[in-house]
Amino acid sequence: MLKENLDKKKDLQREVETELLLQSYSKFVSRSHTIFSTLFNVISSILFGTLGIIISLIDIKLIPWNKYYFFLALIIDLIIIGLVILISIYKIYECRKIRTKIVCTIKELYF
Helix, strand or coil, X not given: CHHHHHHHHHHHHHHHHHHHHHHHHHHHHHHHHHHHHHHHHHHHHHHHHHHHHHHHHHXXXXXXXXXXXXXXXXXXXXXXXXXXXXXXXXXXXXXXXXXXXXXXXXXXXXX
C-alpha cells in the first residue's frame, strides 16, 4: 500500500514536471516564431522606408539623381539588414538550444 502511494506520487510528480516542460517548450517555440515574423517586418521596413525616402527626396528635388547615392544607400541598408539578420539568427538558435535541452529532460523523465 505504501509503495503504491509512493509510485502514484512519483507518477503525479513526473506528470506535473512534464506539463511544465511542455509549457516551457511551447513558450520557446512561440518566441522563435515571433522573432522570425518580426525579422521579416524589420527587413521590409528598412528597405522600403529608406528607398521611399530617397525617391521622395529626388522627386521634390532636394537631392539630385545620382546612382551612386542610390547604391550607397542600398549598400548601407544591406549592411543594417545583415546585422539584424545575424542578431535574430543568434536568438532563434539560442531558443532552439533551450528547446533541445527541454526535449532531453522530457526523455530522461520517461526513459
